[in-house]
Amino acid sequence: MGSMNRRKFIKSSTLACATVALLPNQLPAQTEKATASASTETAKTKGVKGGPTPEYAKEMLTTDMQGLGPDGKPTGQKATFTGASRANAKAEEAMKHKMKLTKEEQAILDGKEGEEKAKLMKILVVFGNTFGAEKLVDLGGAPHSNMFIGAPYMKSLINMLDECAKAGLKSYATYTVNPRPYDVYNVQNNLKDMTMIYEGYSLQKQLDYVHARLGAPDLNYRTCACYLDEVGNAPEPGTYVAWAESSAVNYGNSVLGVRTNRNGAGMDLIQAMLGKAPLFGLQTDEGRMAKWLVEIKTTKEPDWGAIGTAIGRKCVEDVPYITGLDKYFEGGEVTADNLHLLKAMGSATASSGAVGLYHVDGVTPDAKKKGKKLLAKGYQTYVIDDKEHARIIGTFENLWPDKNADPNAAFIGCPHNSYYEVIKWGKLITEALDKAGKEETAMPVYMFTPNTVRNRAIEEHGELVSRMKRAGMHATNMCGVSYGGMKGFSERIRGVTNSAKTRAYTTLRYFPDDVLVKIIVTGKIPKGA
Numbered sequence: 001m002g003s004m005n006r007r008k009f010i011k012s013s014t015l016a017c018a019t020v021a022l023l024p025n026q027l028p029a030q031t032e033k034a035t036a037s038a039s040t041e042t043a044k045t046k047g048v049k050g051g052p053t054p055e056y057a058k059e060m061l062t063t064d065m066q067g068l069g070p071d072g073k074p075t076g077q078k079a080t081f082t083g084a085s086r087a088n089a090k091a092e093e094a095m096k097h098k099m100k101l102t103k104e105e106q107a108i109l110d111g112k113e114g115e116e117k118a119k120l121m122k123i124l125v126v127f128g129n130t131f132g133a134e135k136l137v138d139l140g141g142a143p144h145s146n147m148f149i150g151a152p153y154m155k156s157l158i159n160m161l162d163e164c165a166k167a168g169l170k171s172y173a174t175y176t177v178n179p180r181p182y183d184v185y186n187v188q189n190n191l192k193d194m195t196m197i198y199e200g201y202s203l204q205k206q207l208d209y210v211h212a213r214l215g216a217p218d219l220n221y222r223t224c225a226c227y228l229d230e231v232g233n234a235p236e237p238g239t240y241v242a243w244a245e246s247s248a249v250n251y252g253n254s255v256l257g258v259r260t261n262r263n264g265a266g267m268d269l270i271q272a273m274l275g276k277a278p279l280f281g282l283q284t285d286e287g288r289m290a291k292w293l294v295e296i297k298t299t300k301e302p303d304w305g306a307i308g309t310a311i312g313r314k315c316v317e318d319v320p321y322i323t324g325l326d327k328y329f330e331g332g333e334v335t336a337d338n339l340h341l342l343k344a345m346g347s348a349t350a351s352s353g354a355v356g357l358y359h360v361d362g363v364t365p366d367a368k369k370k371g372k373k374l375l376a377k378g379y380q381t382y383v384i385d386d387k388e389h390a391r392i393i394g395t396f397e398n399l400w401p402d403k404n405a406d407p408n409a410a411f412i413g414c415p416h417n418s419y420y421e422v423i424k425w426g427k428l429i430t431e432a433l434d435k436a437g438k439e440e441t442a443m444p445v446y447m448f449t450p451n452t453v454r455n456r457a458i459e460e461h462g463e464l465v466s467r468m469k470r471a472g473m474h475a476t477n478m479c480g481v482s483y484g485g486m487k488g489f490s491e492r493i494r495g496v497t498n499s500a501k502t503r504a505y506t507t508l509r510y511f512p513d514d515v516l517v518k519i520i521v522t523g524k525i526p527k528g529a
């Protein structure tokens with residue numbers, strides 16, 4: 001996929017479900033006799049204004065995300081971005097569906113619990129009908145939201161949520177939120193950067209205020225890796241949640257065993273305020289079946305970001321069942337010391353494709369329970385051996401405008417670093433510096449991590465953290481991709497990273513950990529790397 005297409009996809013996948021949310025004024029409500037047409041000219045339900053469905057609505061069930069095989073050729077698949085199905089649904093057809101509501105849900109829809117909740121329920125019903133859900137289910141655990149960009153283009157959604165907050169609505173449980181897109185404390189922003197931040201994210205304060213009122217904790221808990229122990233949003237296996245943020249959804253479904261679709265920004269909070277989600281896609285047994293058997297047959301430990309990229313490109317949004325990885329998880333256990341491997345692989349499947357769930361043979365909860373019975377009838381097989389592994393890495397282009405210049409920034413932690421990773425990188429870099437007889441890294445190293453993880457590192461490894469800071473390693477709880485993509489900053493950095501997700505969304509170059517350490521210490525890209 002070309003970079004333009006990918007950018008378009010990111011934009012549409014972030015906004016699409018929320019945009020569906022803005023449509024009910026144009027679509028028939030559950031209380032009406034459905035006209036089976038998304039272009040209804042009039043609406044009969046009280047409070048629902050009629051009007052033609054805008055042209056752009058027709059694009060909302062599809063994206064421009066064409067599945068590309070590792071050979072770079074289209075596989076013929078398109079993504080719906082929910083992780084639910086291939087995108088051949090038409091809005092007109094989908095709107096014929098009507099899911100069953102309980103008396104309590106119907107009462108909310110009829111306005112018995114207030115006008116605002118009724119509107120949210122209308123949105124949710126339209127959303128559920130669009131994807132063929134049979135009913136709503138009650139949510140448990142806690143939500144995770146990716147409403148994190150306070151930019152003017154999010155204004156209508158922020159205003160809608162503000163109205164909800166003013167009406168006293170709240171999430172059914174305290175929830176976590178993605179990192180902010182900038183940091184004005186822990187990294188060096190020049191005047192141009194600060195102008196971009198304050199003008200570009202002019203609604204950030206309003207958005208943060210919305211979150212405070214709807215039930216999010218303070219900003220120390222901002223992160224995309226909400227499931228880390230220091231953040232604590234890790235619901236029990238089998239819990240229905242309605243999360244947004246592709247990497248968190250992907251990790252939650254796969255490693256925690258929760259049940260969530262890939263929600264868009266805004267739809268996460270609508271479901272959080274109602275405590276309900278339409279049952280479809282990755283929340284169902286059927287939707288969690290694997291259409292792909294992926295066999296990892298590399299002779300050495302694979303590059304986790306590279307295999308994630310390969311799987312995402314191949315499966316697009318279908319569920320893969322992956323074999324050959326259990327040997328990297330002692331006793332088949334995912335622990336605080338190895339979860340970063342699945343975090344890296346999974347987030348790459350979710351960014352190079354739209355994978356919302358994967359099973360790892362002998363490791364992840366669904367696979368431990370059902371094994372290869374999770375393979376759907378007619379599944380396809382994809383083998384990643386040494387040759388394929390090398391070929392995938394060979395597709396990672398150098399997108400720097402000045403291709404032969406030296407790097408000048410390192411990004412580590414997308415998704416956010418775990419405590420284990422912060423300490424690991426602290427030791428790797430400081431030991432390499434000592435060996436080279438150096439005090440400082442050759443470039444700033446941005447360590448993206450929630451403040452709660454940083455605080456634990458300070459408490460338990462104070463000396464190491466001080467040394468990291470003096471060496472040029474900066475802990476920050478913002479989103480690395482947003483920072484890397486900020487105009488001005490992106491024009492002057494030639495970044496390097498070990499995150500396949502960051503590679504997919506920015507011009508940063510990807511290197512495995514051992515090469516990245518050398519680059520950070522020497523400031524040079526090793527020959528042949």
Ligand code: F3S
Binds near residue numbers: 223
């Ligand atoms: Fe997290 Fe931002 Fe990467 S939200 S997963 S650091 S794109």
